[in-house]
Amino acid sequence: MTAIVDYGVGNLFSLRSSLRCLGLETEVTGEAECLRAADRIILPGVGAFGDARAKLDETGLVPVLLEEAERKPLLGICLGMQLLFDRGFEYGEHPGLGLIPGEVAFLGEDLADKALKIPHMGWNSLEIVKDDPLFKYFQDGEYVYYVHSFYARSCRESTLGVSRYGNVAVTGAVRRGNVWGTQFHPEKSGDAGLRLLRAFAEL
Amino acid sequence: MLAKRIIPCLDVRDGRVVKGTNFEGLRDMADPVELARFYNDSGADELVFYDITASAEGRGLFTDILRQVASEIFIPLTVGGGIRTLEDFDRVLKCGADKVSINSGAIADPSIIAAAAKRYGDQCVVLSMDVKRVEGRFRLFAKGGREDTGIDAMEWAVRGVGDGAGEIVLNSIDTDGVKGGFDLEMLDALAARVTVPIVASGGAGNMEHFAELFTHPGVDAGLAASIFHTRQVDIKDLKRFLRGRGVEIRL
Numbered sequence: 174m175t176a177i178v179d180y181g182v183g184n185l186f187s188l189r190s191s192l193r194c195l196g197l198e199t200e201v202t203g204e205a206e207c208l209r210a211a212d213r214i215i216l217p218g219v220g221a222f223g224d225a226r227a228k229l230d231e232t233g234l235v236p237v238l239l240e241e242a243e244r245k246p247l248l249g250i251c252l253g254m255q256l257l258f259d260r261g262f263e264y265g266e267h268p269g270l271g272l273i274p275g276e277v278a279f280l281g282e283d284l285a286d287k288a289l290k291i292p293h294m295g296w297n298s299l300e301i302v303k304d305d306p307l308f309k310y311f312q313d314g315e316y317v318y319y320v321h322s323f324y325a326r327s328c329r330e331s332t333l334g335v336s337r338y339g340n341v342a343v344t345g346a347v348r349r350g351n352v353w354g355t356q357f358h359p360e361k362s363g364d365a366g367l368r369l370l371r372a373f374a375e376l
Numbered sequence: 377m378l379a380k381r382i383i384p385c386l387d388v389r390d391g392r393v394v395k396g397t398n399f400e401g402l403r404d405m406a407d408p409v410e411l412a413r414f415y416n417d418s419g420a421d422e423l424v425f426y427d428i429t430a431s432a433e434g435r436g437l438f439t440d441i442l443r444q445v446a447s448e449i450f451i452p453l454t455v456g457g458g459i460r461t462l463e464d465f466d467r468v469l470k471c472g473a474d475k476v477s478i479n480s481g482a483i484a485d486p487s488i489i490a491a492a493a494k495r496y497g498d499q500c501v502v503l504s505m506d507v508k509r510v511e512g513r514f515r516l517f518a519k520g521g522r523e524d525t526g527i528d529a530m531e532w533a534v535r536g537v538g539d540g541a542g543e544i545v546l547n548s549i550d551t552d553g554v555k556g557g558f559d560l561e562m563l564d565a566l567a568a569r570v571t572v573p574i575v576a577s578g579g580a581g582n583m584e585h586f587a588e589l590f591t592h593p594g595v596d597a598g599l600a601a602s603i604f605h606t607r608q609v610d611i612k613d614l615k616r617f618l619r620g621r622g623v624e625i626r627l
Contacts (some may be wrong), residue, residue: 184469186470187474215557239595295378295596318452367450
């Protein structure tokens with residue numbers, strides 16, 4: 174069973190539907206027991222880093238997530254991926270979960286071409302920089318769907334894939350041990366996204 | 377870099393797609409779910425659903441359709457039509473919409489933009505505008521383009537973006553339905569004023585019009601309805617054509 178962590182952040186309709194569409198048993202849950210019983214966990218999220226961290230803290234699930242990440246695959250999506258890092262700089266500095274070394278900063282800070290629009294929203298091609306079982310059914314250069322204004326940096330060692338936006342190589346997919354993350358939304362990336370979720374389900 | 381987006385728009389009334397459709401091989405040409413599937417398979421980058429129903433029953437049918445589409449199609453879905461309150465935002469977002477497009481509702485109550493952006497994020501709020509030239513100025517129209525509001529359209533857009541609209545759909549009444557090409561002059565005028573993504577609507581008649589559209593760097597997406605529904609332009613062919621013309625496109 175795949176557990177989707179419900180901590181009151183964002184719309185889980187598409188994520189749940191996409192996993193069901195793949196024939197996967199799925200639970201949207203805020204219960205520690207359910208996360209412990211799950212084969213794998215997905216941490217979703219939209220909104221601001223600090224808010225999301227506070228909401229996640231309120232559920233009391235952080236210690237459970239940290240523990241379970243030692244023994245089963247965990248996938249953070251969008252803001253859920255950003256939370257995996259050491260810290261985020263959206264409206265002040267906030268601690269992340271520290272599961273992957275790196276930080277989450279404003280994309281606009283590093284973009285040289287100020288005419289480029291923020292949020293980085295739409296379909297961008299994902300260049301695989303390190304092969305991984307997550308890409309079992311995914312081809313280098315396929316397009317995935319992004320919506321975000323902050324991005325992970327100083328995380329080269331864990332970076333699996335990037336998308337080019339102006340001069341910035343936007344961190345698209347990461348992994349450290351059992352912990353994976355995608356900045357893009359696989360549940361909104363059409364067939365390519367579904368194939369990525371299928372590979373995650375087989376981990 | 378980001379790909380330019382091709383977006384078919386489905387107007388739905390009482391659970392059916394209106395505007396003539398002419399698809400061979402579709403069991404029910406006016407079934408929004410079937411049509412959405414077809415467009416998804418053709419490589420549409422996003423789908424827009426406009427609810428043009430007046431009745432409460434029709435509205436219920438619409439959300440049922442939306443839920444069904446969102447359960448099996450995994451690309452961004454934008455929903456518009458009859459959005460006036462935060463409850464309306466809530467209703468369609470819960471059924472799987474990713475973005476909500478607001479038009480007349482924002483004219484009636486401009487504060488809805490800021491309220492929705494604060495609750496759901498800027499990326500969720502799309503400001504849709506019907507615009508027509510009046511006495512040499514771009515003027516904002518309401519009620520599906522029937523009523524001149526007297527508001528300067530460019531000022532309206534700047535204000536909307538300031539309040540948190542994360543994207544603008546610009547529908548030119550002057551070029552809509554003419555199939556002579558998008559309103560490039562109007563789009564350039566808007567692109568010079570706002571920094572959010574711009575979706576061009578109104579005037580697409582052939583593939584060349586899209587190629588021309590995407591030579592304007594301020595435009596992020598092209599939206600059309602009837603030329604896709606009637607299959608005058610096939611999205612698969614269009615995307616290959618644009619790629620051949622050097623446009624960044626998701627195939």
